Amino acid sequence: MLFDSPIYVVFLVLVVLAYWRLSHRTQNVFLLLASYFFYGWWDWRFLALMIGGTAADFFIARNLVPGRPKSNRKKWLVLSLILNFTILGVFKYFNFFADSLAAALNLFGIHHVPLPLIRIILPPGISFYTFEEVAYVVDVYKGKVEPSKSFLDYSLFISLFPHLIAGPIQRPGSLLPQIQKERSLDGDRFFDGLMLIFSGLIRKCVIADNCALLANAAFGGQLGPPNFWVVLIGVWAFAWQVYGDFSGYTDIARGSAQLLGFHFVINFHQPYLSQSLQEFWRRWHISLSTWLRDYVYIPLGGSRCGNWNTYQNLFITMLLAGLWHGANWTYVVFGAIHGVVMSVERFLYGGKPSDRATGWVVWPRRIVTFNILCLSFAFFRAPSLSAAVEFLRGLAHFAWRSEYLSSFVMLSLFSFPLFCADLLLESSNHEYLFAESHYAIRTAMAAIAIIILAILSGTNFSTFIYFQF
Amino acid sequence: MRIYPIFLEGTGYYDWLYGLRRLFRQGARPQVVVVGLEVNSALVHGVWEESPMLLLDAKDILDVASDLGLDHTAASNVLLSHVSAFWGMRTFFRRRVLRSLVPHYEDLFPFVRSDQNASQDPELEAMLKSRLESLRELCAKHGAKLMVVIPPTPSSETAVHRMALAAQRAGVDALVPIDPTVLPESFYLRDRVHLNPEGAVRFTSALADDLSKKVVTDHSSLTQQSRL
Numbered sequence: 001m002l003f004d005s006p007i008y009v010v011f012l013v014l015v016v017l018a019y020w021r022l023s024h025r026t027q028n029v030f031l032l033l034a035s036y037f038f039y040g041w042w043d044w045r046f047l048a049l050m051i052g053g054t055a056a057d058f059f060i061a062r063n064l065v066p067g068r069p070k071s072n073r074k075k076w077l078v079l080s081l082i083l084n085f086t087i088l089g090v091f092k093y094f095n096f097f098a099d100s101l102a103a104a105l106n107l108f109g110i111h112h113v114p115l116p117l118i119r120i121i122l123p124p125g126i127s128f129y130t131f132e133e134v135a136y137v138v139d140v141y142k143g144k145v146e147p148s149k150s151f152l153d154y155s156l157f158i159s160l161f162p163h164l165i166a167g168p169i170q171r172p173g174s175l176l177p178q179i180q181k182e183r184s185l186d187g188d189r190f191f192d193g194l195m196l197i198f199s200g201l202i203r204k205c206v207i208a209d210n211c212a213l214l215a216n217a218a219f220g221g222q223l224g225p226p227n228f229w230v231v232l233i234g235v236w237a238f239a240w241q242v243y244g245d246f247s248g249y250t251d252i253a254r255g256s257a258q259l260l261g262f263h264f265v266i267n268f269h270q271p272y273l274s275q276s277l278q279e280f281w282r283r284w285h286i287s288l289s290t291w292l293r294d295y296v297y298i299p300l301g302g303s304r305c306g307n308w309n310t311y312q313n314l315f316i317t318m319l320l321a322g323l324w325h326g327a328n329w330t331y332v333v334f335g336a337i338h339g340v341v342m343s344v345e346r347f348l349y350g351g352k353p354s355d356r357a358t359g360w361v362v363w364p365r366r367i368v369t370f371n372i373l374c375l376s377f378a379f380f381r382a383p384s385l386s387a388a389v390e391f392l393r394g395l396a397h398f399a400w401r402s403e404y405l406s407s408f409v410m411l412s413l414f415s416f417p418l419f420c421a422d423l424l425l426e427s428s429n430h431e432y433l434f435a436e437s438h439y440a441i442r443t444a445m446a447a448i449a450i451i452i453l454a455i456l457s458g459t460n461f462s463t464f465i466y467f468q469f
Numbered sequence: 470m471r472i473y474p475i476f477l478e479g480t481g482y483y484d485w486l487y488g489l490r491r492l493f494r495q496g497a498r499p500q501v502v503v504v505g506l507e508v509n510s511a512l513v514h515g516v517w518e519e520s521p522m523l524l525l526d527a528k529d530i531l532d533v534a535s536d537l538g539l540d541h542t543a544a545s546n547v548l549l550s551h552v553s554a555f556w557g558m559r560t561f562f563r564r565r566v567l568r569s570l571v572p573h574y575e576d577l578f579p580f581v582r583s584d585q586n587a588s589q590d591p592e593l594e595a596m597l598k599s600r601l602e603s604l605r606e607l608c609a610k611h612g613a614k615l616m617v618v619i620p621p622t623p624s625s626e627t628a629v630h631r632m633a634l635a636a637q638r639a640g641v642d643a644l645v646p647i648d649p650t651v652l653p654e655s656f657y658l659r660d661r662v663h664l665n666p667e668g669a670v671r672f673t674s675a676l677a678d679d680l681s682k683k684v685v686t687d688h689s690s691l692t693q694q695s696r697l
Contacts, residue, residue: 006556007545041541210567213578406573413570455566457559 001041003252004204004457011038016259024182028156031260038161039124046123049087050159056083057133058154061140061147073141080137088130091120096327125165127324129158131291136172138295145172153179162256166249168267168287175262183261192435193258195442198449199432200251203418205457208244210414211237214407219381219391226394229404233411234391235374238381240415243272246285251432266431270422272373275357275365276345277338280373288324292317310346315339325380330388334379341372470685473499477523481513482506482600486607487533488524493611501684502608503644505618507662508628511597521550522557576659593628597635605641616642616683618676621649622662644683646675 001008015034022030040047060083063076089097105111136157139145148154157176163169217223218234226234250267257264271284281289297317303310315336322335357365375392382388421433430436434445477484485504515537516525525533530551534544550557568574601617608615617636619629629649636643654661656668664672 002542005542005546006549007542217578402573403576406571406577410567410571410574410577454555454559454562456563 001038003249003256004201012256012259019260020185027183028152028179031160032152032156035156035159035161035164039159039164042124043121049091049123049126050129051155053084053087053130053133054155054158055151056080057137058148058151061137061154064137064141065147066143077137077141081134084130084134084137088126091126092122093323093327094120100329128167128169129164131169131288132158132172134295135169135291139172145176148172148176148180150180160257160262162253162260162262163264166246166253167285168250168253168264169291170264170287171291174265178262185261189258189261189263191439191442192431193255195432195435195446196251196255196258198255198446200248200253200255201453201457202449203244203248203251205248205453206244207414207418208241208248209457211241211244211411214411215241215381217407223403223407224401226391227397227399228395229398229400231378231391231394233404233407234381235377236415237407237411238377239272239370239374240411240418242377242380243268244414244418270426272370272419273366273422273426274369275362276349276369277341277372278345280369281338281342288321292321296320307347311343314342314346318342329385330379330382333385333388334376337376337379341376477517477519479510479517480520480524481510481515481517482604483513483516483533483536484520484524486600486604487516487526487529488520489604489607491524491526491529493607494526498611499613501616502613503616503618503680503684504604505620507620507622508593508597508632509622511600511632512593516547518550518560519557521547522554525551527551594631594635594638597632598639601636601639601641605639614642616644618644618646618679620672621645621647621652621664642683644676644679646679647672 001011011034015031019027019030019034036047036051039050057080060076060080064073064080066073136145136154140147148157153176156179157170157172158164160170160175160179214237215234218226218230218237223230223233247268254264254267265287267286269283269286271280274280274283297313300313300316301309302313316339318339319332319335322331322333322338325331325334378392379385379388382391424433425431428436434442437445475488480488485506489502489504516533521530521533525547527548530544530548533539533547539547564574564578571577601615604617605615619632619636621629629645633643633645652668652671656664656671658665
């Protein structure tokens with residue numbers, strides 16, 4: 001069930017209407033069933049995998065509480081990590097590694113090795129809920145959270161439908177207490193939730209889907225062979241597409257959660273106003289970058305063991321971040337580029353946490369950072385490494401065609417409003433535009449959003465990019 | 470002889486399979502059905518975005534979902550497009566708005582692109598034969614004879630002949646008013662799919678000749694048979 005489809009609106013309205021008439025325990029049972037229905041809407045068979053993983057981690061976590069013998073606890077933790085990453089590895093990465101091994105053997109002249117390839121459909125959201133399960137067992141092991149006494153509560157923590165498919169990745173310390181406590185209907189927060197949903201729909205259906213037309217045309221060769229202008233159109237359009245798409249998804253997820261009385265962490269904080277890639281990752285997909293910081297970067301040693309180790313840890317973390325996005329070398333290279341650039345930035349800025357400049361240098365740095373990011377997006381968007389390299393090679397040619405002007409006009413038409421919105425949000429520090437305005441103004445904004453959605457969103461439903469991760 | 474023309478741009482095989490089913494169900498009993506299908510449209514695996522509203526019945530939605538392997542979300546969108554004319558035509562509206570906002574929008578995103586070249590498919594004949602057979606059987610079941618008009622496309626010159634061959638094997642009369650191999654590119658629009666005004670004049674007069682020869686002849690013979 002896609003967040004921008006009419007069936008989701010029907011589903012959400014029915015769930016919200018029924019939900020607030022129930023008592024706390026019944027609300028949780030109802031939400032769990034609704035979430036399983038939401039997930040099973042894709043394919044009921046995926047449910048078994050998710051429920052199985054949930055049950056395993058729930059019972060393993062009971063053996064991880066600090067009072068138990070440390071060696072036993074460690075064994076259970078390792079068992080859980082192996083289980084979770086094996087499931088993720090088989091469903092998401094098995095064929096990728098098998099293919100890569102076959103290609104590597106080919107290089108050494110070893111051909112026709114009968115490596116098993118399995119036909120597997122990637123279960124939606126597996127990367128997201130696996131990371132939540134891992135966060136839970138690690139946090140219980142470290143004594144940061146109490147293991148949940150209720151299987152119902154823990155299952156709901158994993159499967160609550162607004163975050164189930166593409167996050168934001170929830171931490172047990174934040175969401176579990178909200179599930180365990182009674183929730184009350186707060187009119188202001190409910191209204192904010194609705195406004196977030198409208199904001200998300202505009203970002204996804206108007207900005208992302210229209211920028212996608214340009215990005216697809218540039219990367220698909222419909223604007224002609226790649227040259228400097230086609231590459232610019234392609235990477236800029238894709239940058240705004242992926243931002244509109246994922247931040248739109250997040251707004252709808254957070255808004256939906258707020259209608260149910262939950263609060264999800266903020267996942268985007270005007271990322272394209274970053275002055276460095278380090279800052280970008282503090283503003284982009286925040287729930288993933290903080291997860292990687294807490295469960296990969298810091299356990300590797302973080303910045304505690306000298307500069308070179310810090311660069312190495314950064315590089316490994318970003319490499320894994322790239323691989324998390326998909327089973328393709330393009331994502332690995334995307335992560336590697338970010339790892340290298342972030343290490344260079346750290347070297348240049350001397351590892352100071354405040355890498356934000358002030359004064360005239362702010363905008364040049366923002367522009368440079370945005371364009372480095374865009375070039376790395378060529379690897380994120382292209383179907384293969386060779387396609388990405390071929391596309392970027394076009395930067396050396398400058399032949400102009402009249403269609404490019406139309407493309408830039410269209411790109412500005414859809415990206416500039418989001419850019420302006422980000423500038424306003426940056427200065428106001430609000431969650432959405434006009435968040436502090438009177439209800440009447442916000443209602444008028446919602447009405448305008450509906451009109452814009454009606455006029456400028458098409459029927460070419462494209463699934464959210466991050467659903468595939 | 471009475472002629473009932475239905476002009477719908479962008480339609481493909483599934484649109485006409487379900488569109489004809491609906492027309493027959495509603496009591497239409499033509500003697501001859503002439504369907505214009507460009508090769509790529511005949512191969513396309515989907516329905517045109519306005520079809521649910523214009524060509525499908527509500528009861529067809531489940532069959533469409535099953536034939537096209539749609540998931541629940543896509544099927545519910547087809548259903549909503551059937552119920553709501555606005556929903557079904559949103560892409561059309563958006564295109565109109567963008568055309569007025571973006572200069573030369575049509576050059577940027579032509580309605581149909583010449584690179585939609587499904588006709589490279591080696592299984593082309595087999596798929597076309599089976600699809601044309603389905604249409605022929607549907608028409609025959611309701612007492613109508615099927616003819617298919619195959620317009621020229623420069624991106625699939627050989628494909629037009631392969632489609633004509635597939636039609637012959639499926640027992641369907643195929644009209645190829647203009648051989649695409651002899652039609653220069655100067656007769657096409659920039660999208661390299663649609664004919665320009667000169668090309669359209671050529672095509673239309675050739676089609677008129679073919680139709681009057683083929684359909685009128687067939688119509689008179691069918692009428693005579695029915696009198697006998």
